[in-house]
Amino acid sequence: MYGKLSEKYAKFKRYVKWLYVLYELNTQIAICEPWEKVFCHVLLSSCISLILYATYAYVPSYCLLLVSYLMPISINTNRTSHYVCPQSEAGICSSSQSYLT
Numbered sequence: 001m002y003g004k005l006s007e008k009y010a011k012f013k014r015y016v017k018w019l020y021v022l023y024e025l026n027t028q029i030a031i032c033e034p035w036e037k038v039f040c041h042v043l044l045s046s047c048i049s050l051i052l053y054a055t056y057a058y059v060p061s062y063c064l065l066l067v068s069y070l071m072p073i074s075i076n077t078n079r080t081s082h083y084v085c086p087q088s089e090a091g092i093c094s095s096s097q098s099y100l101t
Contacts, residue, residue, distance in 0.1 A: 027040070027044075029041075
């Protein structure tokens with residue numbers, strides 16, 4: 001049992017190393033110096049994380065908005081989230097009518 005598990009773990013480890021080498025060769029990071037590799041990895045990971053966060057934060061609301069326009073009966077969305085309040089005497093919106101809340 002333990003022998004098969006360690007063999008599968010070693011095989012998985014080799015596969016991950018192979019994927020990393022493939023990634024380095026395809027992106028030409030293999031020819032860079034170590035500090036350049038770190039810079040490229042940080043730059044690439046920050047771009048990917050920004051794209052993933054934007055997808056998580058914005059795409060669901062846009063999809064719901066699109067579905068509500070296409071099929072207005074099926075989904076009841078909150079239409080007050082797009083409300084821009086008129087300025088009062090002080091020029092400040094109440095917190096319940098603010099566009100940013």
